[in-house]
Amino acid sequence: MNGITIALSKGRIFEETLPLLAAAGIVPAENPETSRKLIIGTNRPDVRVVIVRATDAPTYVQHGAADLGVVGKDVLIEHGGAGLYQPLDLKIAKCRMSVAVPAGFDYEHAVRQGARLKIATKYTKIAREHFASKGVHVDLIKLYGSMELAPLAGLSDAIVDLVSTGGTLKANNLVEVEHIMDISSRLIVNQASLKLKRETLGPILDAFTQAVEKNA
Numbered sequence: 001m002n003g004i005t006i007a008l009s010k011g012r013i014f015e016e017t018l019p020l021l022a023a024a025g026i027v028p029a030e031n032p033e034t035s036r037k038l039i040i041g042t043n044r045p046d047v048r049v050v051i052v053r054a055t056d057a058p059t060y061v062q063h064g065a066a067d068l069g070v071v072g073k074d075v076l077i078e079h080g081g082a083g084l085y086q087p088l089d090l091k092i093a094k095c096r097m098s099v100a101v102p103a104g105f106d107y108e109h110a111v112r113q114g115a116r117l118k119i120a121t122k123y124t125k126i127a128r129e130h131f132a133s134k135g136v137h138v139d140l141i142k143l144y145g146s147m148e149l150a151p152l153a154g155l156s157d158a159i160v161d162l163v164s165t166g167g168t169l170k171a172n173n174l175v176e177v178e179h180i181m182d183i184s185s186r187l188i189v190n191q192a193s194l195k196l197k198r199e200t201l202g203p204i205l206d207a208f209t210q211a212v213e214k215n216a
Contacts, residue, residue, distance in 0.1 A: 007069030
């Protein structure tokens, strides 16, 4: 395709990206939450949106199946970011990466005593680097969903996961004990597309930048 392909995931990222797209004069023809289509046209014949899993967005952009995309910092760190130009923190879909444990578990004492902790997470790279920087010995258990269940079922001592309001943790009798990093979504661009499609991509990137600065 000679036009521009934008990789987005359903849910919060799509909804919070809509105003940025509008600032660039791009309006998706359908809502992915109600449409079964995975490729959605826009009001511009040279721009389309592909709907992908959030964790797959960097891969689509890296390999040129999409020219640009929007993805969380957490996904970028886990992916590694190779071959991607990351020009802009969009400051949307904000949350935080945290360590959480069952209420009543003395996390600080366990760390001080040098205990080897079992940590459930799907963010193994972030968790590994965090605990290594603290000199804490951990066994990482990779999960893909319902992270809160792991310590409740005895699978792990703690979890490393994204936290927004903290409501899900509270509902499952878990508490945050350590903040690892703040997370927001980034704009990512295929490096070859940036060179070959600069005339088309440039105005879109500029519009995104101006919209973010305006809302800062």
